[in-house]
Amino acid sequence: MANFVSRRQFTVEWSQCDPAGIVFNARFFEFFDWGTWLLFEAALGVRPPDLAGAFGIVGLPLVDAGARFLAPARFGDVVELTSQVSEFRRSSFDVEHRLMIRGELTVEGRETRVWAVRDPANPAQIKAQPIPADVIARFRET
Amino acid sequence: MANFVSRRQFTVEWSQCDPAGIVFNARFFEFFDWGTWLLFEAALGVRPPDLAGAFGIVGLPLVDAGARFLAPARFGDVVELTSQVSEFRRSSFDVEHRLMIRGELTVEGRETRVWAVRDPANPAQIKAQPIPADVIARFRET
């Protein structure tokens, strides 16, 4: 039973490219962030700015990220970004992002994020919290 | 009697350049923001993250900005950024930024910012407040 997949299409902008004429690598991590917010919006039906309030969390802080760059993405290329939770654990989860251009896999990304709440013992700190079962359930494709 | 001038030197990074091999225009407005924080730190002796707390403001929101691009700034160029308040008004002020490369004026920028506090009648809103005279005084070069 696969998890829900969000999809977004966009075109590579001049502002995202470097002197080699291709998307600067850090921009892909920005795209992954777009993908994760969209995925949670699509799965949970909550607008991104309302996510924290709706679930009593401070956010979904990133603890690990990575990418494989298989081919360059150029100015004007049309990108299909798909994002999917590949694994839910007790209080953290992995998101996989795939960027396709003209049907070819161009960049693969992954993020590990935490379901984080304010620490009641020390409100200046955050701490991981178990992900509610009904949140996880809403990511299951039906 | 001129106002205090802050100075910062930095080198143009690959990540700041576009496919034309020159600094992408939006990056200059990021540099201007760096300049304004540095200027206030230098004039007031307060670290940027402590500025709001030290003066009971919510920040220095930008209401107008502009730039003239006289020559390109290229990867590896050494930039001298100078920033200066050109005019204090009752509750707003103008900052002028100049970027020099190899002694030539490359970009001129200006920002208009507001001395802003949380509105006591509606804490979700901010409102302009007169700039304290002793703040203005500390920008005068002696």
Added chain:
Amino acid sequence: MANFVSRRQFTVEWSQCDPAGIVFNARFFEFFDWGTWLLFEAALGVRPPDLAGAFGIVGLPLVDAGARFLAPARFGDVVELTSQVSEFRRSSFDVEHRLMIRGELTVEGRETRVWAVRDPANPAQIKAQPIPADVIARFRET
């Protein structure tokens, strides 16, 4: 007879916002750049990466830019960006950008750009060139 207007709708991303929770000012100049490319694509029927080749130019270098920030743009806000050439001169032109959020004008921007070719006398330099009449004509709304 007004000039052609391009329109783009997008949602403010987390990655575009600063610690005040609003779009960081430099990002608006990135949005203006998106708007200008889109405007030229819509008016001239040429994909952005093909623009230089199709017209024998090196690009549309920016010589002046500015913005008025009338209200904050927040994470999740839906932005309507309209872009329009407000004036064509012999070899330069002005583009006006307007960002509307919930029907309210939020940011106004302007760019002055040059129709630029490689200098035949010195290919390392660029120089302004008269904008072809048929280019200007295609921006007239019919």
Added chain:
Amino acid sequence: MANFVSRRQFTVEWSQCDPAGIVFNARFFEFFDWGTWLLFEAALGVRPPDLAGAFGIVGLPLVDAGARFLAPARFGDVVELTSQVSEFRRSSFDVEHRLMIRGELTVEGRETRVWAVRDPANPAQIKAQPIPADVIARFRET
């Protein structure tokens, strides 16, 4: 025999932080890029914009990148960035980046890059090339 380590100190800017008040994750990959250019400049004695010309390469394209985020980096924090080649292979190499704040490891990054030349058979393509032995030798600390 360890490889050469480059060091750079900088302060976290407002423009690099997100609504959580901490450096937005993609910015760290921009910092890693800064680190790699600096490392090659320091080891090889060649200014970054001259690197490609000096060695007949098109650049050092990134094929893989990753980061572990151990603690947040906040506005105003002073960052010590160290960068080091952890392994040279025939035509690719790994760079390790470490960001320390107040003596604590905050973010660990890694990049895999390729020593790339223009493909003589197809100049629109690039291909990996063996890294010259004297390049590798200059990274050895003496």
